[in-house]
Amino acid sequence: MQQTILSLENLSFTYPGDHHPVLSDISLTLKEGEITLLCGASGCGKSTLLSHMKKDQIPFGTGSGRILFEGQELETMSDLDSARRIGYVGQDPDSGIVTDRVWHELAFGLENLGVPTDEIRRRIAEISEYCGITSWFDKDINQLSGGQKQILNLAGVLVMQPRLLILDEPTSQMDPIGVRRFVDLLSRLNQELGITMILCEQHLEEVLPIADQLLILEEGRLIASGPVDKAHELIRQGRSATGHPLAVEGAMPLALCVYLGHPFASALAPAPWSIRCGRSLLRRQLSPEASRSGEKKPSSRRHPEKKEKPAVFARDLCFSYEKNTSVLDHLTLSVYPGECYGLLGGNGSGKSTALKVLANILPKKSGKTDCRGKVLYLSQDPRDLLTEVTVEDELAEAFWGTGSSPSDMEETITSMLEKMGLSHCRNMNPMDLSGGQQQRLALGKLLLLEPEILLLDEPTKGLDSGFKQHLQEILTSLLAEGMTLLLVSHDLEFAARICDRVGLLFQGRITSEGSVREFFTENAFYTTAARRMTRNILPDCIFPEDILARLKKEEPNG
Amino acid sequence: MNKHFVMHSYHPAVSGLFLLLILVITMLTLHPLLLVTSLVTGTVTGSLYYGRNFFKRGLFLGVSVGLYAVLIYPIFNHNGSTPLFYINQMAVTKEAFVYGITMTTLLVTVFLWCEVGRALLDSERLLYLVGKLFPSLGLMLSISFRFLPMLAHRLTRIRQAQRGMGRRREDLSFLMRCKLLSKEISTLLSQTLEITAASSISMESRGYGVTKRTAYTRFTFRKSDGLRCLILVLLGSPVLYLVLSGSFQVNFFPDLNLSDLNPQMILGWLLMCLLALYPALAEWIHHMKDKHATNHSIS
Known part of the structure; x- marks a missing residue:
């Protein structure tokens, strides 16, 4: 029998001034050597629950129930023990780091515990080798990428050799490559060292496969918990408990969504979550003819009139921050009025730079740009735009310096709040909003200025699936009103849903371009999960709905 | 260099x-x-x-x-x-x-x-030398060496965001430019407060102030x-x-x-x-x- 590391018994918690408890009656146990995945929509109390697992982070408020760490009341643990035995890594890579050098950050925790210098030297060397930090060990923190910073945060905690690791959405601010690297490291830590972990995450596609236990939290209640192998059953259990589809379902791995969405003939014992499992599931379900019977689906989307003059046009655009390193290398791009164009690409491909040059924020080195209409740019971090103390004032601030504030400002703002789904937070401080709400507030602020062309820099960064859905609805309605959108993203699924055309930026220029369906069906690696799962099995599927629709169609024959 | x-x-x-x-x-x-x-x-x-x-x-x-x-x-x-x-x-x-x-x-x-x-x-x-002479200054300086470039970087980002809203410095009068700068700095301040709050959590959770610190150095x-x-x-x-x-x-x-x-x-x-x-x-x-x-x- 595995040893229990941490257990919660009937934990409830209410923030001061709140009427509803954030957490109600939660009981769970974390077994030694297991990875527990906590999932739920934004604002369901995930972070509050995690912060109850470390003594110095239990928030202020009224709570009841018991928290036991290795059989001992968490509250009675000494500070030294708490620091040493429970590690915590938060969401924002930047704010977790304290010192200016990588080596110093690794040593920081041990310094605090008063560990002798020679021992510190040995332990940081060890951790640096294990986590693959050695090649940037001497660097200044400010030269690191977001992914490196988060690995450093993790290593800075690991060096204290904790028994339990608490991770609160550690990868939410990262690009896909960074996420994979981070999750691989977690999996190694667990497999090779048997470290117990609890994490909450949005990137379930990557994280679910390494987890052992799954907890589903909805509105402060633990509605389902059990082994990850039975994820599909847990979700069904959750559905019947709440009576509606769960908020987290949208973030579940594709194979699992498909499995849940269709009555398959063969029931699977462990829930399928990898693309590979999903493929074999489809193979078993479908007759071999199905793959051949695919006809090209006529695109229902708006097709740009190519004879039209582009709204955003760039030819041979070049840009570099330093001499001899070009970021944009003769970039040529046309975005037609009323279309949504997605510029995709990895880290450092120059996506954000391209957007800033087009928005005239950075000066181009050479080339031609032409934007027909008012261009506004939405920064990657919406907080960069927020200056006021209430949401309402924040929107009014948009008219600053324009000389003209509309006479019916009150009304304009009210309707914008409604449009962005922010009416209920009218008097809140923008800094207290969740990431998705801040994003919509910043977007609303820009929209008040009535742009004709909107440039969006990584609009889905840090958003959970519910917020993404909401953002998608807003952007779709903007497109319907005739707005031109150009967005850069590494979120392929989102781009596939919202864009009309996409282009892949690689080494400073666009290497392939096409309508969403063309682009994602032609690509084999750099494409949506649905396409990867159905490649050579079902033609022309780039969304989970496509797969489900095809399965339904095949049903009577099979 | x-x-x-x-x-x-x-x-x-x-x-x-x-x-x-x-x-x-x-x-x-x-x-x-x-x-x-x-x-x-x-x-x-x-x-x-x-x-x-x-x-x-x-x-x-x-x-x-x-x-x-x-x-x-x-x-x-x-x-x-x-x-x-x-x-x-x-x-x-x-x-x-x-x-x-x-x-x-x-x-x-x-x-x-x-x-x-x-x-x-x-x-x-x-x-290292300063820390040897004045131990309490050492960590503080290290934190500021990390913080100041980060603030500078954030200010650039904030200014770019403002520019992206169509507020171009060159179109504004001197007075308006000053006002814009004060807005940018207030944004920076609220972000800074947020970061420092999170940093202090990170420091505390790694045992800062639990016992007497060692000052680790890489030099012998x-x-x-x-x-x-x-x-x-x-x-x-x-x-x-x-x-x-x-x-x-x-x-x-x-x-x-x-x-x-x-x-x-x-x-x-x-x-x-x-x-x-x-x-x-x-x-x-x-x-x-x-x-x-x-x-x-x-x-």
Whole structure:
């Protein structure tokens, strides 16, 4: 029998001034050597629950129930023990780091515990080798990428050799490559060292496969918990408990969504979550003819009139921050009025730079740009735009310096709040909003200025699936009103849903371009999960709905 | 500047002691022999660390300060007994000129050595020395070294976001520009508060303040570092003694008065040369050893 590391018994918690408890009656146990995945929509109390697992982070408020760490009341643990035995890594890579050098950050925790210098030297060397930090060990923190910073945060905690690791959405601010690297490291830590972990995450596609236990939290209640192998059953259990589809379902791995969405003939014992499992599931379900019977689906989307003059046009655009390193290398791009164009690409491909040059924020080195209409740019971090103390004032601030504030400002703002789904937070401080709400507030602020062309820099960064859905609805309605959108993203699924055309930026220029369906069906690696799962099995599927629709169609024959 | 220098492989105390000696000696003397020596060796050492550009930078500073010291200073200082010419019936004297030139040289020399200091003591080494002298400052400085560049980076991002909203500085009046800046700074402040709150959580969760801290350093003071410090002291202290005891005394006013060269001064000068060239010599010896080692391995 595995040893229990941490257990919660009937934990409830209410923030001061709140009427509803954030957490109600939660009981769970974390077994030694297991990875527990906590999932739920934004604002369901995930972070509050995690912060109850470390003594110095239990928030202020009224709570009841018991928290036991290795059989001992968490509250009675000494500070030294708490620091040493429970590690915590938060969401924002930047704010977790304290010192200016990588080596110093690794040593920081041990310094605090008063560990002798020679021992510190040995332990940081060890951790640096294990986590693959050695090649940037001497660097200044400010030269690191977001992914490196988060690995450093993790290593800075690991060096204290904790028994339990608490991770609160550690990868939410990262690009896909960074996420994979981070999750691989977690999996190694667990497999090779048997470290117990609890994490909450949005990137379930990557994280679910390494987890052992799954907890589903909805509105402060633990509605389902059990082994990850039975994820599909847990979700069904959750559905019947709440009576509606769960908020987290949208973030579940594709194979699992498909499995849940269709009555398959063969029931699977462990829930399928990898693309590979999903493929074999489809193979078993479908007759071999199905793959051949695919006809090209006529695109229902708006097709740009190519004879039209582009709204955003760039030819041979070049840009570099330093001499001899070009970021944009003769970039040529046309975005037609009323279309949504997605510029995709990895880290450092120059996506954000391209957007800033087009928005005239950075000066181009050479080339031609032409934007027909008012261009506004939405920064990657919406907080960069927020200056006021209430949401309402924040929107009014948009008219600053324009000389003209509309006479019916009150009304304009009210309707914008409604449009962005922010009416209920009218008097809140923008800094207290969740990431998705801040994003919509910043977007609303820009929209008040009535742009004709909107440039969006990584609009889905840090958003959970519910917020993404909401953002998608807003952007779709903007497109319907005739707005031109150009967005850069590494979120392929989102781009596939919202864009009309996409282009892949690689080494400073666009290497392939096409309508969403063309682009994602032609690509084999750099494409949506649905396409990867159905490649050579079902033609022309780039969304989970496509797969489900095809399965339904095949049903009577099979 | 990212090259590895042999001085970096020594304990920071060696570099610290060297800089202390050279700066103190340079600042205490106005004797042309020592000043010019310090200037020349400073330039040599600086170019070693920064390359050719270093010379240009020194020259630029020299010319701009020199303009003031040589052209303007003598017009306002009329001490000195050798009039060169008169402006408004006031004498512009040779002594004032020489004094101006000497002061310029001193300023430029000190500047050059400070630049060399920047190369010898990067933030980590400086932090170590400061932390040794004032332990509580050490961590604070480390935190600020991390924080300040981050704030600068964030401010750039915030300004770009404002520009992306169509607020272009060049279209705004001066007053509006100031207002925009204050908005940008207020955004920066609220972000900073958020980060500091999260950082303090991170510090606390890693046991900050739980018990007495160790100050971990990556540097070890080896026997050879002790030897190096001893050499520096042996070279520097006689020069310092001579300077303080007045052997290198110079009087500018009313008459230019240099003490005659004597064996003591020549000895002092030689020691000064050796001291000032210490980093360059260390680099050269290291280089020769390397070369020897490579030749050896080839044959």
